[in-house]
Amino acid sequence: MTAIRRANENAMTLPAPEWSVAHASFGPFRLYPAQRVLLEDGRPLKLGSRAFDILAVLAERAGAPVSKSDLIARAWPDTIVEEANLRVHVAALRKALRETPERRYIGNLAGHGYTLLAAVQWHAPASDPPHDNPADGGALADSLAALAQQHLLVTLTGTAGVGKSTLAHALARQLATQFRTWSIDLAEAADPWAALAGTMGLSRGTDPVSALLAHVRECPVLLVLDNCDRIVTAAAALAEQLLRDVPGLCIVATCREALRAAGERVQRVAPLDCPPPGTEPASAAAALAYPAVALFAARAAALHGGFTLADADAPAVAELCRRLDGVPLAIELAAGRLDLFHPRELLARIDERLEILKGGRRTAPPRHRSLRASLEWSIDTLSPVERTVLCRVAMFTGPFTLARAVRVAAGEAVTGQDVEDALATLAARSLLAPHRADSAPQCLLYDSVRTCALSLLAPDDAAFARFTADCAALAGVDSDPRHLPDVRAALAWGFGAHGDPQAAAALLAASIPMWWEAAELAELRDWLAMATTRGTGPAEPAMRHMPGQAPLPSLPPSTQAVLHTALGTVSVYLEGAGAGQAAYARGFALAEACADTERLADAFSGLVLEHVLTGDYPAAVALAQRFQHDIRHAGSRPAQLVHDRFAALALHLSGEQALAAPLAHAVQNGTVPAVCTRRRTALHTDENVAASAVLARARWLLGYPDEALRLARNGVLRARAVGADAPLCQVLAFAMFPVAWWCGDRPAALAALAELEDAARRFPHWETLARQYRHGIVEDAPGGWLAQAPTAGPHRETLATLNPRYLDETLLLRADQGGARWCAPELRRLQGERLLATGGPAARDGAERQFRAALLLARNQGALSWELRAATSLARLWHGHGATSGAEALLELVLARFTGGHGTADLLAATRLLGQWRLRKKTGAASVDAAPVLEPGMPVLTA
Numbered sequence: 001m002t003a004i005r006r007a008n009e010n011a012m013t014l015p016a017p018e019w020s021v022a023h024a025s026f027g028p029f030r031l032y033p034a035q036r037v038l039l040e041d042g043r044p045l046k047l048g049s050r051a052f053d054i055l056a057v058l059a060e061r062a063g064a065p066v067s068k069s070d071l072i073a074r075a076w077p078d079t080i081v082e083e084a085n086l087r088v089h090v091a092a093l094r095k096a097l098r099e100t101p102e103r104r105y106i107g108n109l110a111g112h113g114y115t116l117l118a119a120v121q122w123h124a125p126a127s128d129p130p131h132d133n134p135a136d137g138g139a140l141a142d143s144l145a146a147l148a149q150q151h152l153l154v155t156l157t158g159t160a161g162v163g164k165s166t167l168a169h170a171l172a173r174q175l176a177t178q179f180r181t182w183s184i185d186l187a188e189a190a191d192p193w194a195a196l197a198g199t200m201g202l203s204r205g206t207d208p209v210s211a212l213l214a215h216v217r218e219c220p221v222l223l224v225l226d227n228c229d230r231i232v233t234a235a236a237a238l239a240e241q242l243l244r245d246v247p248g249l250c251i252v253a254t255c256r257e258a259l260r261a262a263g264e265r266v267q268r269v270a271p272l273d274c275p276p277p278g279t280e281p282a283s284a285a286a287a288l289a290y291p292a293v294a295l296f297a298a299r300a301a302a303l304h305g306g307f308t309l310a311d312a313d314a315p316a317v318a319e320l321c322r323r324l325d326g327v328p329l330a331i332e333l334a335a336g337r338l339d340l341f342h343p344r345e346l347l348a349r350i351d352e353r354l355e356i357l358k359g360g361r362r363t364a365p366p367r368h369r370s371l372r373a374s375l376e377w378s379i380d381t382l383s384p385v386e387r388t389v390l391c392r393v394a395m396f397t398g399p400f401t402l403a404r405a406v407r408v409a410a411g412e413a414v415t416g417q418d419v420e421d422a423l424a425t426l427a428a429r430s431l432l433a434p435h436r437a438d439s440a441p442q443c444l445l446y447d448s449v450r451t452c453a454l455s456l457l458a459p460d461d462a463a464f465a466r467f468t469a470d471c472a473a474l475a476g477v478d479s480d481p482r483h484l485p486d487v488r489a490a491l492a493w494g495f496g497a498h499g500d501p502q503a504a505a506a507l508l509a510a511s512i513p514m515w516w517e518a519a520e521l522a523e524l525r526d527w528l529a530m531a532t533t534r535g536t537g538p539a540e541p542a543m544r545h546m547p548g549q550a551p552l553p554s555l556p557p558s559t560q561a562v563l564h565t566a567l568g569t570v571s572v573y574l575e576g577a578g579a580g581q582a583a584y585a586r587g588f589a590l591a592e593a594c595a596d597t598e599r600l601a602d603a604f605s606g607l608v609l610e611h612v613l614t615g616d617y618p619a620a621v622a623l624a625q626r627f628q629h630d631i632r633h634a635g636s637r638p639a640q641l642v643h644d645r646f647a648a649l650a651l652h653l654s655g656e657q658a659l660a661a662p663l664a665h666a667v668q669n670g671t672v673p674a675v676c677t678r679r680r681t682a683l684h685t686d687e688n689v690a691a692s693a694v695l696a697r698a699r700w701l702l703g704y705p706d707e708a709l710r711l712a713r714n715g716v717l718r719a720r721a722v723g724a725d726a727p728l729c730q731v732l733a734f735a736m737f738p739v740a741w742w743c744g745d746r747p748a749a750l751a752a753l754a755e756l757e758d759a760a761r762r763f764p765h766w767e768t769l770a771r772q773y774r775h776g777i778v779e780d781a782p783g784g785w786l787a788q789a790p791t792a793g794p795h796r797e798t799l800a801t802l803n804p805r806y807l808d809e810t811l812l813l814r815a816d817q818g819g820a821r822w823c824a825p826e827l828r829r830l831q832g833e834r835l836l837a838t839g840g841p842a843a844r845d846g847a848e849r850q851f852r853a854a855l856l857l858a859r860n861q862g863a864l865s866w867e868l869r870a871a872t873s874l875a876r877l878w879h880g881h882g883a884t885s886g887a888e889a890l891l892e893l894v895l896a897r898f899t900g901g902h903g904t905a906d907l908l909a910a911t912r913l914l915g916q917w918r919l920r921k922k923t924g925a926a927s928v929d930a931a932p933v934l935e936p937g938m939p940v941l942t943a
Contacts, residue, residue: 024059024062024120024121025120025121026059026062026105026116026118026119026120026121027103027105027118028040028041029097030276031055031056031059032276032279033056033059037276037279038052038055038096039276040098045096046096047092047093047096048089048092048758049758050075050076050085050089050754050758051089051090051092051093051096051758053074053075054071054074054075054086054089054090054093054114055093055116056074057070057071057074057075058071058106058114058115058116059116059120061115061116062116062118062119062120064115065109065112065113065114065115066113066114066115067112067113068083068086068112068113068114069113070113071086071113071114072085072086075089082747082748082750082751084747084748084751085750085751085754088751088754088755089755089758090106090114091720092720092755092758093106094106095720095723104117105117105118152243152249152250152251152263153239153243153250153251153253153259153261153263153264153265154251154252154253154264154265154266154267155252155253155254155255155258155259155261155264155265155266155267156168156252156253156254156255156267156268156269157254157255157256157257157258157266157267157268157269157430158256158268158269158270158271158430159256159271159325159327159430159431159433159446159449160256160327160329160430160431160448160449161327161328161329161330161448162269162270162271162327162328162329162430163269163328163329164254164255164256164269165226165227165254166328167254167269168183168224168226168252168254169183169224171224171252172222172224172252175222178219178220179219179220179221179222179250180215180218180219180220180221180222181221181222181223181224182196182199182200182221182222182223182224183199183223183224183226184196184199184223184224184225184226185226185227186225186226186227186228186230186231186235187226187227187229187230188230189230189231190231191234192225192231192234192235192238193208193238196208196223196238200212208242209241209242209245209246212242212246212249213245213246216246216247216248216249220248220249220250221246221248221249221250222250222251222252223242223249223250223251223252224251224252224253224254225238225239225251225252225253225254226253226254227254227255228253228254228255228259229255229256229257229381229429230381232255232257232259235253235255235259236259236260236261237261239251239253239259239261239264240261240262243262243263256429256430256431257428257429257430258428268430270326271292271325271326271327271328271446272290272291272292272295272321272326272327272328272331273290273291273292273326274290274292274293274318274321274322274326275287275290275293275318275321275322279318280314280315280318280319281293281314281315281318283311283314284308284309284310284311284313284314286314287309287314287315287317287318288309290318290321291326292321292322292324292326292331293309293314293317293318293321295328295331295332295335296309296317296320296321296331296334296335297309297317297335299331299332299335299336300335300338303335303336303338307338313342313343313344316343316344316346316347317343319347320334320343320346320347323347323447324447324448325446325447325448327446327448330448334346379431379452379453379456381429382425382426382429385414385418385422386422386425386426387456388409388414388422389405389409389414389418389419389422389423389426390422390426390431390432390449390453391453391454391456391457391461392408392409392457392461392463392467393405393408393409393423393432393443393445394445394449394450394451394453394454394457395408395454395457395463395464395467395486395489395490396408396445396450396467396486397450397485397486397488397489398444398482398483398485398486399442399443399444400442400443400444400486401441401442401443402419402420402423402441402443404470404474405419405423405443406419406420407466407470408463408466408467408470409422409463411462411463411466412462423443427443431445431446431449432444432445432449433445433446459496459497459498460498464490464493464498464499465500465503467486467489467490467493468490468493468494468499468500468503468504468507469503471483471486471487471490471507471511472490472503472506472507472510472511474486475487475507475510475511475513475514476510479511479513479514479516479517480514480517481514481517481518481520483514484511484514484515484518484520487507487511487514488523490504490507491504491507491508491527494507495530495531501531502555504531505531505555505559505563506555506559508527508528508531508563509531509559509562509563509566512524512562512566516724516726517724519725519761519762519763520762521570521573521574521762521763522574524566524570525567525570525571525574528563528566528567528570529567531563532560532563532564532567532583532586556594557590557591557593557594557596558590558591558594558596558599560587560590561587561588561590561591561594561596561599561600561602561603562587562599562602563587564583564584564586564587564590564603565583565584565587565588565591565599565602565603565606567580567583567587568580568581568582568583568584568587568603568606568610569606571583572606572609572610572613572765573763573764573765574764574765576613576765576790577610577613577614577792577793578610578613578614580606580609580610581607581610583606584603584606584607584610585603585607587599587602587603587606588600588603588604588606588607590603591603597630597636597639598636598638598639600627600630600639601636601638601639601640601642601643602642604623604627604642604643604646605642605645605646607623608620608623608624608646608649608650609646611623611650612649612650612653612793612794613793613794614792614793615792615793615794615796615797615814615819615820617650617653617654617819617821617822618654620646620649620650620653620654621647621650621651621654623650624643624646624647624650625647627643628643628647637670641667641670641671641687642687644663644666644667645663645664645667645687645690645691645694647663648660648661648663648664648667648691648694648695648698649690649694651663652664652694652697652698652822653794653821653822654821654822655821655822655824655861655863656861657698657701657702657822657861657862657863658702658862660694660698661695661698661699661702664691664692664694664695664698665691665695667687667688667690667691668688668691668692668695670687671686671687671688671691685726685727685730686718686719686722686724686727688715688718689715689718689719689722689727689728689730689731690727690730690731692711692712692714692715692718692731692735693712693715693730693731693734693735694735695711696708696709696711696712696715696735696736696739697734697735697738697739699711700739700742700743700865701822701861701863701864701865701866702862702863702864702865703863703864703865703867703868703897703898703899703901704899704900704901705739705742705743705865705900705901705904705906705907706900706901706903706904707900708739708743709739709740709743709745709748711735712731712735712736712739712740713736713748715731715735715736716728716731716732716736716752716755718731719731719732725759725760725762725763726763728755728756728759729756729759729760729763729766730766732752732753732755732756732759733756733760733766733769733770733773734794734798736748736749736752736756737749737752737753737756737773738798738801738802740752741777741802742801742802742865742905742906743901743904743905744904744905744906744908745904749778750778753770753773753774753778756770756773757770757774768788768790769790769795771785771788772785772788772789772795772799773799773802776789776799776803776805776806777799777802777803780803780805786805786806789806791810792810792811792814794822796811797811797820797822797823797827798823800823800826800827800830801823801826801827801830804830804833804834807827807830807831807834811827812827812828812831815827815828816828821861822861822863823866824854824857825854825855825857825858825861825863825866825867825869825870826854826866826869826870828850828851828853828854828857828870829850829851829854829866829869829870829873831850832846832847832848832849832850832851832854832873833847833873835847835850836877844877844881847873847877848874848877851870851873851874851877852874854866854869854870854873855867855870855871855874858870864894864897864898865906867894868894868895868898868906868907868910869906871890871891871893871894871910872891872906872909872910872913874887874890875887875888875890875891875913876913878890879917884917884921887917888914888917888918891910891913891914892914894910895907895910895911895914
């Protein structure tokens with residue numbers, strides 16, 4: 001990489017026109033407020049809408065403190081929220097900015113607010129964008145005019161088709177009134193001196209220096225040495241001698257690399273600005289503010305009778321220009337294809353760009369009539385080794401380090417030193433661009449160059465296997481989703497006609513955490529389905545296969561178990577309960593056959609999950625008991641933790657809180673040191689986070705609401721520290737929101753829901769539940785939300801405890817028959833309240849039976865919180881019909897058993913009710929007691 005830096009240290013990049021787009025830059029980040037995009041080193045970052053609004057305000061007032069109230073007003077303009085919401089999104093923002101103790105961007109001003117610590121530079125667009133055609137290069141020529149007069153030799157460099165020649169000719173026109181100009185095309189020239197003489201109209205053998213001296217005496221002379229690539233050494237010698245012998249001469253050269261001549265000033269011509277990645281322009285006008293889109297529209301209008309970019313087509317054209325790297329030649333050729341393709345169709349066929357992008361101007365040189373010809377013309381100037389290295393590093397779809405390039409490209413008579421030297425040459429010739437990153441220097445190929453070079457590489461080249469192995473090694477130590485495009489390319493080769501499906505399957509197993517980090521679950525499912533079948537044909541991720549078929553025979557059984565278990569998990573997340581049953585069973589059998597305890601535990605967790613999601617809690621408990629010895633006592637601590645956590649979950653849902661809570665607490669204690677290890681189970685959660693969720697729910701049921709809320713909050717903090725959305729969604733949806741709602745802490749519940757909605761965007765399983773919480777619980781809105789709720793399982797049951805509208809006959813029958821035990825007392829109580837609302841003596845009697853049954857069941861389970869609710873309903877019923885003493889005694893008896901949580905909603909309501917009754921008794925308004933007085937220790941009810 002040192003050589004690459006040296007090759008570019010004298011090169012300067014022409015700035016993009018100021019009229020492109022307003023944005024702010026700080027550190028490696030660029031913030032585009034209008035487009036709502038944050039880029040890091042050119043890559044879009046995932047950032048929630050609230051966090052983006054907060055960052056925009058901090059950037060607008062960079063260096064100045066911004067109060068919490070101002071930030072809340074900007075991020076939540078129409079909503080009243082607590083400061084806790086702000087803290088949640090500031091934490092997410094710090095995570096997105098990759099803050100470290102050494103690199104801090106957001107400062108916390110105690111008692112006031114926050115400030116952006118980084119130096120921010122705003123780049124504002126001009127109020128009146130230029131109206132010249134972007135293809136003419138006029139705007140950039142203006143900025144070079146003064147430079148060309150200050151430096152005798154200016155070389156314009158850049159990738160193929162970027163517009164070097166266009167810019168040089170525009171510059172010549174700009175200076176035509178001040179200079180006598182000649183343009184010499186050296187593309188096919190063997191002797192630059194002869195080409196110069198011929199262009200000047202001199203007879204053979206005439207010395208151009210003498211003729212130039214004669215012209216210089218009259219006025220300054222400008223020579224454009226165009227397309228010096230094939231004879232760069234001779235062109236450099238020509239330029240040096242002319243500048244030495246002809247005072248007053250100015251030369252502008254175009255080449256894909258510097259001439260490296262004396263006194264040379266290098267100017268790199270950058271591609272045209274495009275809309276930032278990950279954005280869709282809201283209108284054609286917004287898209288046309290970018291030079292690349294403006295060029296496309298201008299060229300299309302010239303070729304196709306007044307073409308006008310429509311709002312509906314703006315996103316496709318913007319993405320097309322991005323995919324073409326903003327290279328003017330490619331964009332002009334694409335515009336020319338509108339006679340055959342609609343913009344969206346052209347975008348869909350972008351991978352065929354080398355064949356589609358042809359048909360340029362008839363007067364253009366052959367190399368400018370198609371993108372392939374232009375690129376191949378550049379590649380032909382390389383030595384065999386340089387060409388081999390280029391084609392091999394074209395496997396990398398994004399930035400790559402020198403170390404990775406050597407691992408992939410070296411081999412078959414190409415040494416590591418050859419690779420480093422070749423990369424320096426490729427960078428000098430503008431075929432490869434240096435890329436800034438946090439760690440080691442990296443390189444990046446323009447997408448069109450990569451496509452062309454890769455098409456020239458033999459499909460059986462051994463570098464493909466090295467590339468796949470390198471991706472697998474990288475995936476084993478780094479799950480950063482930015483590596484996913486390389487993994488995808490390696491999988492496409494591995495499962496293709498010339499690939500190695502076993503190596504591809506091994507890579508897929510290693511890269512599973514990466515897919516989860518990126519939340520690309522649908523594509524992961526397709527690759528897993530392919531890997532778990534026997535087929536070895538061309539990779540077609542869109543093609544679905546049925547799970548459970550015979551796997552690739554040469555893979556180790558443990559790897560096969562990983563693939564099947566992962567397929568089960570992603571199927572459950574995408575399709576719901578039952579979708580992963582067959583894959584989990586196959587994974588379990590494979591792990592059991594090879595005695596791989598950890599893989600066995602992973603598959604076991606999936607099977608338990610399937611039982612849980614369908615509401616078959618006894619089967620989940622039975623499975624945990626069946627394999628307790630095999631998993632817990634096999635000497636694997638991770639496997640034991642997996643088993644115990646799922647056993648705790650099954651016990652909790654079965655109503656055995658006194659057994660579930662200690663088991664979940666033990667899992668918590670056993671995983672505290674792992675806060676930074678990022679260890680994932682097959683379900684891609686964190687054991688400590690998952691145990692916190694179970695423990696929080698169990699402790700709430702046992703009558704410790706304050707502790708439950710604290711445990712849920714701690715689980716959220718742990719999930720944020722782990723840094724993955726799946727564990728965060730789990731603790732927010734399964735514990736934080738329901739526990740906060742049960743406790744009556746509406747602000748905490750709303751903050752949890754807002755964070756869940758932000759984290760669950762690409763997880764259908766959790767996103768569906770978040771929508772139910774929003775529309776069915778918080779808003780209690782009319783509509784079809786109830787029909788979209790899960791029909792069974794813990795999520796439906798939890799929803800019913802939060803809003804009685806979710807309690808249907810099926811769920812009530814299930815509770816009556818002994819199912820849904822963890823919440824059966826509450827479901828029966830809710831049914832009693834529903835009956836009581838209908839009125840009449842029969843309804844009262846039926847309600848009392850339900851209340852009594854709920855009270856007895858809750859007491860038998862030790863579920864003190866449900867017992868309090870049942871006691872409150874029953875006592876209110878009694879008191880309303882004159883049994884005041886019995887009502888007060890019942891409520892006092894249950895309240896006395898609480899040791900905390902007296903500020904939570906249920907305890908406050910019961911205490912307030914009891915106080916009202918006592919006040920009425922003092923004022924003489926009490927009714928005659930019609931129920932027996934209950935003494936402590938007496939049996940309250942009978943079944």
